[in-house]
Amino acid sequence: MPKFAANLTMMYLEHPFLDRFAAAAKDGFKAVEFLFPYDFEAAEIKTRLADNGLTQALFNAPPGEWAAGERGIASxxxxxxxxxxxxxxxxEYTAVLGNRRLHVMAGLIAPEQLREKHRAVYLENLDYAAKEAxxxxxxxxxxxxxxxxxxxFFLNRQDDAQAVCDEIGxxxxxxxFxxxxxxxxxxxxxxxxxxxMKRHNAGIGHIQVAGVPDRHEPYLGELNYPYLFELIDSLGYDGWIGCEYRPKAGTSDGLGWIKPYL
Structure with missing residues (x-):
């Protein structure tokens, strides 16, 4: 059965960040993810995870100047x-929080900039990150x-991402995904x-979901998520599925779709 992680950057905005852990656990989540932990001490977040029996599924490496519009610096x-x-x-944060997945954002490229140059930097930086991790x-x-x-944003397609992973090896x-x-x-x-999912060299390391087109709950929009969840399960994926969506109303009130899975 698929297992889901609440994304605390988008969900439970009714609560201050550190209180969202308890809110997610109360609703039945066993794991959480979020964009960035760096405004808080790692030990403080670890306490919230431990107190609520939660696993840290994922977070992002520092993305550059987020408030200034940067969305990663890897490329x-x-x-x-x-x-x-x-x-x-x-x-340093993964060592404390215990997650086994770290997302590295590629960054932005302007139309006049050379894509080949950005790609070369991207490959070099990802190779370094993978070796360090x-x-x-x-x-x-x-x-x-x-x-x-x-x-x-520099990286847009699944096949391009898989090609990057293949090239670095x-x-x-x-x-x-x-x-x-x-x-x-x-x-x-x-x-x-x-x-x-069948690829041996790269493959899929983490999955996230949201409704399309408005990025609300997965049951809202054009996608048949029950079918996709069954497919993901049948393909043998045993990682967390991050709920990276903006609740249309209150977070807890919109969780009817996930009750069969929690």
């Missing part, structure tokens, strides 16, 4: 030293993101899940 030429420091900081038992994941939500570098983003960019979700 940005000239930011390599900063990227290495960001991986060091992220791995390997001895700690951490898998680095990269996520294609649609350019409607994040215009100019690290055993702990995989793709984060966000069904919401994939549906907007490419569609054909079931075929891509079947194709990429």
């Amino acid at each position: 940005l030429p000239g930011r390599e030293p900063e990227f290495r420091k960001s991986i060091e900081k992220a791995l 390997l001895s700690l038992g951490i898998t680095v994941v990269i996520e294609p993101i649609n350019t409607r939500d994040i215009p100019g 690290a055993p702990n570098l995989q793709v984060q 966000d069904i919401y983003h994939c549906q907007i960019v490419e569609g054909d979700i079931a075929v891509k899940l079947k194709r990429d």
